[in-house]
Amino acid sequence: MSNAIAEPQVIDLSLGELDLVDEIKELGGEELLECIQCAKCAAVCPMALAGFPFFNKRVIQAILIGSRETLLDDSSIWACQSCNRCTEICPRQVRPFEIILAMRRVAVREFALPTLTTDGLKSLFDVGHAVYLKEAGKSRKKVGLPEKPPSTLAHPQALRELQAIMRKTALAELGIIPMGEAEVAGSCEV
């Protein structure tokens, strides 16, 4: 994903990769072809309200015409808030949210992912939390909670198990984040 590349004015359908449809179906968007572009999903989508050009139904249409680059060159698919309203409302059970997730998987395969995502993944591997605040321990103590929550932070064995699982996912093959065998850091704060 790079904003340095200017968006092409005209989409060349001759370059359309119609096997993108099959890829999305494999990656979780099985009901893609059921979409009739009625835009019921778009009407409930916070991305559409926020002004992102490729909200749910447009992501689907771009996939249908095989325009991979259009979606990879744009940040829209990463703006999905995972509210799942589109999936609830879709009259044809297309599950647009799953299609956006599938498209994210396609993007990750091509390393077209935002840096923030890499940070989150690294944090997940290192401490078992995609999002975790450094100051959390102090705040927790103040309100009378144990400093470390009863998660991977308090149970190093659980973290090791999580890391073992992550090493077996497609993520490990891509090598986006280091997944070394190094001993888990004593302090798990990031």
Add this chain to the structure above:
Amino acid sequence: MRIGVFICWCGSNIGGVVDVPRVVEAVSALPGVACCSDYKYMCSEPGQEKIRRAIAEHRLDRVVVASCSPRLHENTFRQVLAASGLNPYLLEMANIREHCAWVHQQEPAKATAKAIDLVRRAVAKAGKLEPLHSAAIPVTRRALVVGGGVAGMQAALDIAEAGYQVVLVEKEPSIGGKMAMLDKTFPTLDCAACIITPRMAAVARHPAIKLLTHAEVTAINGYVGNFKITVRQKARSVDYDKCTGCGICQEKCPCTVNSEYDQGLGTRKAIYVSFPQAVPNKPVIDRAHCRRFTRGKCGVCQQVCPSGAVDYAQEDVLFEEEVGAVVLATGYDLFDWTRAYGEYGYGRYPNVITGLQFERMNNANGPTGGKIRRPSDGGVPENVVFIQCVGSRDEAKGKEYCSRVCCLYTAKQARQVLEKIPGAKVHVFYIDVRCAGKAYEEFYQDAVARGACYIRGRVSKIYPTGDKLMVRGADTLLGRPVEIEAGLVVLATAMVPGAGGAELARLAGVSTGKDGFFQEIHPKLRPVESSTAGIFLAGSCQGPRDIPDTVAHAGAAAVKVCALFARGEIITEPVVARINERLCTGCLACRLVCPYRAVEPKSIPARGGAPERTVAVVNSGLCQGCGACSATCRSGAIDLAGFSNEQLLAEISALCH
């Protein structure tokens, strides 16, 4: 004179505006009115009973009903009179709904005054009404069907199967029509030829059907039940009694012409059978191209014919057929996009073809033996683009209407490309995909599932780059312009009325709509009847429709014909023009204005031994009672029964007082 007046409230339609009790009060005082009453719904059974009872109680001899338009319920109330023993034409109606309550909704006082005036007028006319009597005209139980496509064949077979004689006239050398050109048909994908060719054979074989191909209807005279049809049998230049259909002539003919059947993608000879399954399967000579006729040379076909059937001297023959009913089934043609669509190249690019050309190409019987090829070089097109609504839904260049069949046949053709060319890309540009029909939406979704890529947007330009074509449009669902390199572009061109439809409409006295399709008399209740009694419509000559709808429509037309024949006679409407021969000067101005060609001149003996003189005579079978002649007549010799000059003057003077 004992006139009964019945005023309807029509629920609140009339009663909500017009002060009905006030009208009753005013009308009761009119001279000749024996009784006057009102009711919520006069057309309902209790309302009718009220009239019947009043006729008996008050010994009424004329009835006035003030309600809605006579177009709606005049017949209903005439039946009420008839049931009470009165002549049904002793009824007069006053339209106080459409002409009064509805148009003056905001002015109830004035509406009430106008209602009183209208009823007074009706009462004045009622006083002058005379009993009228219908007549019965015998019906010739034989039908003419014009057009031998799927509609005409269906109508002909249905009528023949009911036991009546049919004359089927087809202008082409073979029956079969457009359907015989198609490959497979949606949504079942059964082959068109497998459906239509057995029907063609059945038509030719049927003992009750007289099949006239390569023939045209040149005149339709007469009226319902008694038409006289003139048919021109065009010269085939081949004696069909001698011809065995061996085909040597077309094999040896040196003159090659573009084939109409293959839509210009293939060729035929100057002496030809349109296609191998043609019915009749015998050739005709195309005199416009045959060298014998254009240059006076050649004569090969005559030399090679083993049965001596080729006859260059054959001439067109005119003959008459008498029938009781006519079914028009003249079908459709395709909108000529090459004259209108400059942005698609005006037909300059050989790889831009119509859907019907694609059908020929895709057909095992066709010029490429069923292989989808680029017409320019015979190569396999890897990218095929379909464009829907070419001429349809395009007021600027084509027609306002939707042609109804293109969405489905495009989906079918898209599927066929994907099946026949592995790895091909198919893009369909559309505005809407309209799939209103049984199993149609499912068929379209199936095309999408098989890989047809639908782009919502109209193509704005096709231009050449090297040996390929670039197609430029927009994906309106994505909000972005798109472009694609195409090997073959298929246009779904609009359906327009079949050639010769306008001339036939003139011959038959049938009205056409603004797009030239024959006009049905009522879009919902009388969809197969034309504006002329006894002339029925079948299939796409009345409007674009697909094969299942065409067959249903043709079947309905056949049933109407059979119903007419089963009765055996027609009860004529007595509201026709009558000529007072003593006053008629024989100027025949009435003949010029009659839209139904009902007026003829006639000679009668003059008084006092003078030579014969001419007067007009009205054919009551043709007269529709429009009154144009009566209004035109300078000597006041024509009266329209039920609208005589005396009756009209009584109405006018009632309104003026």
